Amino acid sequence: MRFDRFLGVVAGIALLGLSGCVETSQTGLPTGAQAKYARIGLVADVGDRVMSSYWQAALSEPQSTEGRLGWNAAGAATEMVRAQLQASGAKVTSVAAPSGPAAQGNEVVIVLKQAPLNKLGQDYNPGRDFFALGGGLFAIIAVAGASETKDANFQPRFVLWIRNPEADKAWIGENACTVGLQAALVDPATGKGVTQGIQVTGRTIIPGKLTAKDWDRLPKAEKAEVLGACRSALNSAVSQALLQLDVVK
DSSP states (O other): OOHHHHHHHHHHHHHIIIIISSOOOOOSSOTTOOBSOSEEEEEEEOOOEEEEEEESSTTSOOEEEEEEOOSOHHHHHHHHHHHHHHTTTOEEEEOSSSSSGGGTTSSEEEEEEEEEEOTTSOOOOHHHHHHHTTSHHHHHHHHHHHHHTHHHHOEESEEEEEEOTTSOHHHHOOOEEEEEEEEEEEOTTTOOEEEEOOOEEEEEEOOSOOOSSSGGGSOHHHHHHHHHHHHHHHHHHHHHHHHHHTOBO
């Protein structure tokens, strides 16, 4: 393994140990919250791309395979937003764009975009990565390497983390599905942004073993389990994204 790749793998494991291995469980807006807007439009730009990252052994570079979940993730995200905001008194309508005739009947429009993640399920955040790694030469090399390959390595997708059942769980962690989202609140009359949320991540652990190295090769029962975890991760990310927009009181 090249030295820069080794640093990247070690950096990734260190960061996940610090901040990324905890299952996100936020699944709704605060109980009793009231919507600030009665009519809300929604543009859900969420796809079903998935990167399977298979870990053969601790400190090895994961084998990454691209695929498709074959799941209407945008439709699922729309229903999640609708369920959470309707409980607060808002009517949510799906629209194709944040401005234009279809959006005009809404007070505001939420634009929900899938955020880019690398093969470790991390968002691009060089400042966080530098300090999480303790600073110094090691951190500088790892962060610089990530910056050079940002566009290639960070893509909007689900990330399926698969651990070799025989590998050390203490080093690699549990199987998990991760997804990132970023939301913005737009005025449909002008098309201008009202509020811009930060990128959030939903991650759900998949208990037990996965018996293949990537999504396409998983047996049907395990695919169903993975989809359930990805749905949970997406629901968590939706909740966090909505909280960023301050649409309830």
